[in-house]
Structure formats: structure tokens, C-alpha cells
Amino acid sequence: MKIATWNVNSLAVRLPQVLDWLAAQPVDVLCLQELKLSDDKFPLVELEAAGYHSAVLGQKTYNGVAILSRTPPREVVRNIVGFADEQSRVISATLDTPAGELRVVNGYFVNGQEPGSEKFAYKMRWQDALREQVRAELSAHPRLVLLGDFNVAPEDRDSYDPEGLRETIHHTTQERDQFKALLELGLHDAYRLFEQPEKSYSWWDYRMLGFQKNRGLRIDHILVSEALKARVQSCNIDRAPRKNKQPSDHAPVVVELA
DNA sequence: ATGACGGTGTGGCACCGA
Numbered sequence: 001m002k003i004a005t006w007n008v009n010s011l012a013v014r015l016p017q018v019l020d021w022l023a024a025q026p027v028d029v030l031c032l033q034e035l036k037l038s039d040d041k042f043p044l045v046e047l048e049a050a051g052y053h054s055a056v057l058g059q060k061t062y063n064g065v066a067i068l069s070r071t072p073p074r075e076v077v078r079n080i081v082g083f084a085d086e087q088s089r090v091i092s093a094t095l096d097t098p099a100g101e102l103r104v105v106n107g108y109f110v111n112g113q114e115p116g117s118e119k120f121a122y123k124m125r126w127q128d129a130l131r132e133q134v135r136a137e138l139s140a141h142p143r144l145v146l147l148g149d150f151n152v153a154p155e156d157r158d159s160y161d162p163e164g165l166r167e168t169i170h171h172t173t174q175e176r177d178q179f180k181a182l183l184e185l186g187l188h189d190a191y192r193l194f195e196q197p198e199k200s201y202s203w204w205d206y207r208m209l210g211f212q213k214n215r216g217l218r219i220d221h222i223l224v225s226e227a228l229k230a231r232v233q234s235c236n237i238d239r240a241p242r243k244n245k246q247p248s249d250h251a252p253v254v255v256e257l258a
Numbered sequence: 259a260t261g262a263c264g265g266t267g268t269g270g271c272a273c274c275g276a
Contacts, residue, residue: 009264009265009275010264010265010266012265012266013264013265034265034275036265036266060266060267061265061266061267061273061274062266062274062275111274111275111276112276113274113275113276151275151276169276170276203276205262205263205276206262206263206264206275207261207262207263207264208261208262208263210262210263217276219276246264249263249264249275249276
């Protein structure tokens with residue numbers, strides 16, 4: 001069975017591409033970020049026709065996350081419990097899958113703009129709260145997947161220019177320490193469980209021919225808990241949708257579980 | 259230091275993303 005994450009940068013614009021992709025890659029679960037639409041604008045009917053149930057936390061214009069699943073999501077939790085947040089960035093659900101019952105936590109992590117900014121401080125606060133949420137989720141649900149747009153390139157090899165971009169946004173020690181702190185909860189970066197091509201990225205700037213020149217970052221991640229680690233069969237980035245007309249700036253990441 | 263591209267909502271552009 002397969003689980004995927006994809007920052008679609010507006011589901012209103014990208015829905016046809018999402019439906020095409022699901023037809024070509026019939027994953028069991030697809031977690032979306034940056035819906036950029038309110039719940040009432042969510043294309044429930046179209047996705048049901050494609051064979052997917054949805055759990056949604058929408059927001060007008062910015063943010064917004066959803067879990068699409070072949071089976072109905074259960075025990076849905078929206079955003080971070082006890083962390084007041086006007087932005088729609090996290091949705092969690094329990095799913096019955098061919099690989100058994102899984103807890104899925106789908107996050108659109110804060111961008112942070114620039115180290116030292118108020119937005120960067122929010123990024124750190126938000127991650128502190130998310131980590132505690134994940135810690136609690138893990139103790140209740142050992143079979144857990146945390147995935148989404150983490151807005152961090154965890155290591156130098158996850159960036160097209162680690163030297164030139166050192167300590168800039170997505171590359172700071174603080175952001176990388178936050179990522180490590182998630183791993184220390186007992187999570188594993190599924191992509192790095194396997195040998196991968198060099199210069200593998202999941203996001204490329206729309207500007208300056210970023211994709212054509214492969215000037216990208218690997219910032220979309222799938223972390224699996226210890227209980228699931230041995231069941232991971234593969235993890236890959238699907239660059240094909242980035243070649244579409246009107247693409248998202250992110251590519252889907254797919255993990256296969258036995 | 260700035261903008262490049264693309265989406266949204268507004269209103270003739272500004273803001274945000276990464």
C-alpha cells in the first residue's frame with residue numbers, strides 16, 4: 001500500500017492534476033497541503049467520485065490541509081490541541097489500510113520567511129507545539145506516519161546550494177535541530193532508508209528556470225515510526241507532475257508500506 | 259539589496275510563498 005504527500009499550491013487550480021495523478025498512481029492515502037480554499041469550497045464530490053474519502057481543514061487564501069483516503073478517516077483531529085492558531089496547518093486521522101491501522105499526521109509547517117523575524121519565531125513556537133502533539137499521538141498510536149511540507153532541508157545534500165544558502169531560511173541550525181528533535185521521538189526519514197539519486201529535491205522555485213536547472217530543495221518529507229520502519233518498501237519523489245502545464249512548485253513524495 | 263514566478267483577493271496592485 002502507498003501513502004503520498006503533495007503540496008498542491010491551490011487545490012482549486014490543481015484539482016485536475018490531482019485527479020490525473022491519482023488515476024495514474026492509485027495511492028491508498030494522499031495528504032495535501034496549501035489547499036488555499038475554505039471547507040465549503042473543498043471538492044468533496046469530485047474526490048469521492050475518484051474513490052477517496054476526505055478529512056479537511058481548510059482556510060481561505062492561505063494554508064489548508066487534507067487527508068484523502070480509500071477508507072473513511074476516523075478520530076480526526078484538526079490543528080494542534082492546546083495551541084491557539086488562526087492558520088490551518090495540521091490534520092490527523094486514523095486510517096484502516098491494507099497495511100493495517102495507521103495514524104497519519106499531515107502538516108504544512110510554517111515557512112518562517114527569515115531567521116530573526118516574527119514569522120521565524122512563530123515557526124519555532126509552532127514546531128515546539130507540534131512536537132508535543134506528535135509525542136502524544138505516538139504514545140497512543142505507535143504505528144504513525146508524520147508527513148507533509150516541513151519547510152526544512154534537513155541536511156546539506158537536501159539543497160542545491162548548501163554553502164551559498166547556509167543559515168538562510170530552510171537551512172538554519174534551528175530548523176535542522178527541530179527536524180532532528182522530531183526524529184528523536186522515534187521517527188525515521190523514509191526517503192533516507194534507501195539509496196537515492198544525488199541532488200534529489202521535492203520543491204523548485206518557479207523563477208529563474210529552477211526546475212529545468214534542478215535548483216531545488218528537499219523539504220517535503222515522510223517520517224515513519226519505529227513500529228513501521230521495517231515495513232517500508234520504498235520511498236520516492238515523483239517529478240512527473242512538476243513537468244505539467246501550470247504545475248505546483250512541489251512534487252509528490254510516495255512511501256510504500258508492506 | 260532586489261526581483262525573478264505563480265496564486266489569491268483586491269482593485270488598477272499588494273501580499274505571500276520558499
